[in-house]
Amino acid sequence: MSIIEPDSLLSVPTGALQIPELPPSTVDAGSENILLSLVIPTYKERDNIKNVVRILSQLLDESIPGNYELIVVDDDSPDRTWEVAESLTREYRQLRVMRRQNERGLSSAVIRGWQAARGRVLGVIDGDLQHPPEVLTQLLRAIQKGADMAVASRHVDGGGVSSWSFIRRFLSRGAQLLGLIILPDVLGRVSDPMSGYFMVRRSSIAGATLNPVGYKILLEVIGRGKVREIAEVGYVFCERVKGESKVTSKQYIDYIHHLVRLRLGTGRLGKISQRINFPVGRFLRFGLVGLSGVFVDMTLLYLLSDPSTLALPLTRSKIIAGEIAIINNFLWNDVWTFADVSSGQYEWRQRMKRFLKFNIICLAGLVLNVLVLNLVFNFIIQNRYIANLIAIAVATVWNFWVNLKLSWRVTQVK
Incomplete structure (x- = not known):
């Protein structure tokens, strides 16, 4: 695995949100042979990022030493999260940092990180420790056993939420039910389509043009990728200890928008659009x-x-x-x-x-x-x-x- 310079930042990929079939070329040719690239999208996580990197590094050093990389993708946080993360590269050589100044949004941040990734397996985990890191090894084990995707779920054995209010539980389940009505072929494949904690084989999404809205990138990957077998691992969603929550009403609006866009893009209209090379869904919105x-x-x-x-x-x-x-x-x-x-x-x-x-x-x-x-x-x-x-x-x-x-x-x- 190659070692990046401590004061360097990853260049932000531009253009279409497509994952290349092969990892981008690097100075050290051997660095392309990496098993896991784990993206950590951040925004105003200065108080959490050191702990996140430390815990993830310890865990992965034990399970797949030298065969992984962590990629922090920060949306130019006003608290300079990216700067703190970049300073950690002196201690954690497997860490790479990207600072985005002209784009915003968790989903696109994850994809930009994957575009720069060198792993055969691509993953994402929150930067606030609400996703328990120890579940990573279970997700990776499921991939190694043959699954194309492994999803951490709150709704299978071993899963749950720590201290959600009745209203938040109701909204979460309501969003899932709405998704099953609008897009049953996608949401019906997983028990927790709202999860933001998962891994996927590069080969399963390489070449697909992704077009996410808001925070729920899992829907986009399942809907537009070539994902055959999906494994699920239970996890308990924990409330954040430091930093501020990013959950707002806009997330639910973006979620509905995303469902409609995926329906237009992957249903009959999407197939017609691909056949005649014309963006039918976008034209209908226009x-x-x-x-x-x-x-x-x-x-x-x-x-x-x-x-x-x-x-x-x-x-x-x-x-x-x-x-x-x-x-x-x-x-x-x-x-x-x-x-x-x-x-x-x-x-x-x-x-x-x-x-x-x-x-x-x-x-x-x-x-x-x-x-x-x-x-x-x-x-x-x-x-x-x-x-x-x-x-x-x-x-x-x-x-x-x-x-x-x-x-x-x-x-x-x-």
């Missing part, structure tokens, strides 16, 4: 956002152009209504349709850059819209509203395809 824009557009067109209201010229009214609808559509597309990109490009300058691109493309679409509107209204159907709907449909296809290729893509990294 279309739903467009419907909200239609409401804005049609309402303003009426208020501005109808003889009973302001009675402005049709073309001028259409331009004003269309521009306001563009702003509405951009905001929704940025937080929903293309959330996987915008979440990693979150700074206001990057968002403004996307808006300017979106606006220019949609203004070109607006010109197309106006031309179609006038052609249909003057030569085919003399009903301003039906003509406007036809014009909107034509412009929607244009706007989606060009924005997909130009507006929402990773273009700026540090």
Whole structure:
């Protein structure tokens, strides 16, 4: 196993969230032959990280000495967790540290860590000691016996939670039931789909394009990977001793969003999308956002152009209504349709850059819209509203395809 320089940080991978089939090349060719790469995603875990690294290192040194690596992936914590972790590399030579400054989110942090990993088996564990480290050896043993994935579960023999309130238990079970309704083929394979503590063979997810939302990366790996046999190991989820909890209502919203996205991406629509090489699910979301824009557009067109209201010229009214609808559509597309990109490009300058691109493309679409509107209204159907709907449909296809290729893509990294 190669030794990294104490003052070095891992480069943050960019581009698609795909795990390579082979580990990335390193200075020491022999370092590629590592059994386990365990990623520890962190954010404001300064008080915990030393203890986590110490305990995990002692445990793995006993079970697979010299055949593992720990990868701390920190989302540029304001308490400088990454700096504390980096200082530990002098003592723990198997430790590697990545500091992300242009992306956020636990799931994408795990994937970026896996992209830099050198192990044949990829794992993840929380950085707050709520996942008992001693379960690692049981998970690894299950993989070595032939499983493609080993999941630590609170809902099998030996599992449970230490001191959850009734409300938190109810929400957890309710989220699982909702998932079984929306995505039974994925959630039905494990007893604890909300688990964030598991291992998977690199070969089972290599090449798959992952597109996670929020914290629940396990769903993404099962849904998009080639995972055949899954083993489960019971564990007791412990309350954190230090640091602050990351559980918020947004996690549950992200979870539902993730379920819907996986359903669209892995169901019949997903198969059609792959067959014709067109992102059908994303286009449907774009279309739903467009419907909200239609409401804005049609309402303003009426208020501005109808003889009973302001009675402005049709073309001028259409331009004003269309521009306001563009702003509405951009905001929704940025937080929903293309959330996987915008979440990693979150700074206001990057968002403004996307808006300017979106606006220019949609203004070109607006010109197309106006031309179609006038052609249909003057030569085919003399009903301003039906003509406007036809014009909107034509412009929607244009706007989606060009924005997909130009507006929402990773273009700026540090």
